[in-house]
Amino acid sequence: MLGWLASLVGLLSLDLGQFSWLALAAALVGRTVLQTGLFIVGHDAMHGVLLTGGGKWNDRIGALALACYAALPYGACRRNHRSHHQAPASAEDPDFHADPHAGVWGWYGRFMAGYLTPWQMTRLLGGWVLLALIASAFSPTGWINVLLFCTLPLLLSSLQLFLIGTYLPHRGQRAPLSRARPDSLNLPSWLSLLACFHFGYHREHHERPDLAWFELPAEHRRRASIWSDDLAAA
Template identity: 40%
Template sequence: MAGTDGIHPAAARRPAVPARAGARQTRASLALAAAIGTAWLGIHFGAIFGWRWSLPTAPLAALLILVQAWLSTGLFIIAHDCMHGSFAPGRPRLNRLVGALCLAAYAGLSYRHLLPKHHEHHRAPGTAEDPDFHPAEPRRALPWFVRFFTGYYTHAQILRITLAAIVYLLLGATLPNIILFWAVPALLALAQLFVFGTYLPHRHHDTGFVDGHRARSNDWSRLTSLVTCFHFGAYHHEHHLSPATPWWQLPRIRAEAPARR
């Protein structure tokens, strides 16, 4: 169960971040979230309401869709930090507010619904109790992805997205623009989060895992790590070792004390 402050009790039991360090971490998180959120909103509303289709503009539209997918992944990662209380240490209301806004914008997701599911994942990663895992198919991507998708997308979410789309249509947007600049990036981001943030880190190999976190990192460059999943894939084992560390500090964790991969 999630606590009333919007952070799971397991996160609340971790040692508190010193006040000054927590304030710096909050400011940095807010600045990065503002940059990601502003870019996402600019493309979202600008493209949905202002895009005019023609053959010459099609390549630019494709590029915008890919950028928006990456930014949508960023929104989810910000919300993920909020779930761990690492976005704004010691400020549960701010974590809850930012997390809820990011998930709602990304794909009409419910922060309250996802919060306990994510901490179930951390309690028993890579087991039958892990909602992000497919115990019957620990190596095959497609059946695992189907289970992942159906586990997070709900009728309430579809209703919220539908209502938002109706409002957009009433305000003058076109259905193709809504689909291509909101639905498609959200689905691409879902695939990105699954492949780089769940499947590759937690997929079973013959070599097994180094510890009970059942998670792997990799040696990709920081740029590749950022582009693929905001460091959440390449530094996934580090995240499980230190879930109170925000996404943008995960490379520092490895640099200070190289994690076992």
Template identity: 40%
Template sequence: MSPGRQTAIGLTLALLIVGGWLTLHIWGVFFQSLAWPAVALAPLLILAQSWLGAGMFIVAHDSMHGSLAPGRPRLNAAIGQLCVGAYAAFSYRTLNVCHHQHHRAPGSAADPDFHADRPEAFGPWFMAFFTRYFGLRELLIVSAVVGIYLFVLKASPLNMMLFWGLPAIVSALQLFVFGTWLPHRHEAHGADFIDRHNARTLQMPWILSLLTCFHFGLHHEHHSSPATPWWRLPTLHREGLRPASTEQV
């Protein structure tokens, strides 16, 4: 695929994901009624926003690998920072440095996204993963935005919790479970990886792969070809770049 076509497809999908997330965020926080019957839409809105929130990180992730817009590093960085900044004031530069270190030493003590002390434990690993990137800087910025929403824009506190806070937590869990923990965790009997990438692919139908984490469960394929954008990972999988040992989900 030519770089121009990949850029066109990647930017179009990024626009849909970011635009969808922003639209649902504004609607949910400022306009969604919690009275019957409108409140019946709340669970669907929360789930859609959670999924799109995970998508924001996947767009930023492709930016880190230069696969969103090949050959355009400034555009990649700008879109990446927009995505992670809008989501929860994360630093794209910090995420980028740590992610490339993750690729250099996946599943080792030198991997910032790996919990070497307990490589099978969900809770300790998730807390270490989350607190590595959401620190005092991010907390202060988010707190300032919360203050503006509440006291200047007069947003409903309950709407903010339901349609901003809850989707952010759910999408963070999505990203961690399907993009880090399941692909890189060790089983009770030890590691069962087939090569130096220390990553496994999660076998699931195409639609479930998309809905869980934008095909990021095809993790061995990603580590084997990090310059492949998320939307081409299923093609890579079908073409035969698949691990001999996989985990069923």
């Protein structure tokens, strides 16, 4: 969260004309990673594992992270996410699209509609306008800075969370495959971290929602070892 804030202050004050496209692309990627990290903080708070035994501070920090992420209301997001865990791949799951003909973009649209509301979008757009006015006082490219380092990272982050944390793990649960459990992406830990803070280890998360995001690789390796031992025994 501190990295997200520091990069926001630093990048909004830049004069973009003084930097190469490669440097700006690297800054955009970094902001996208930090943006996704904000949601991960809020997500762990929803499961009560951000500050174990932290009580209200767990929820307060989670609410702040989601507010900074996209002006998302913490209570509504937590209710949606609990429904996702209690009845995954069902009609009660707000993150799931049962129609196999809907395609990835149809599913993404349904996924986003479950979290975006007129009031939330008003807060988000109002925040961007305020940031643009402030940034314009320090940089001649202030409005573009907001689009490049706030708007675009949020869009890319939403796609990242959807693809790695929802679509790829749960698509096998749609007809005609109709698998009982979500899949996990079999990625090495370093790539899983870069892909989406280990959200790709999705079966492990559903079966052990009490684990924080950084504990999922160890659980993934443990389960893979058990599976290998069972296969060898068979």
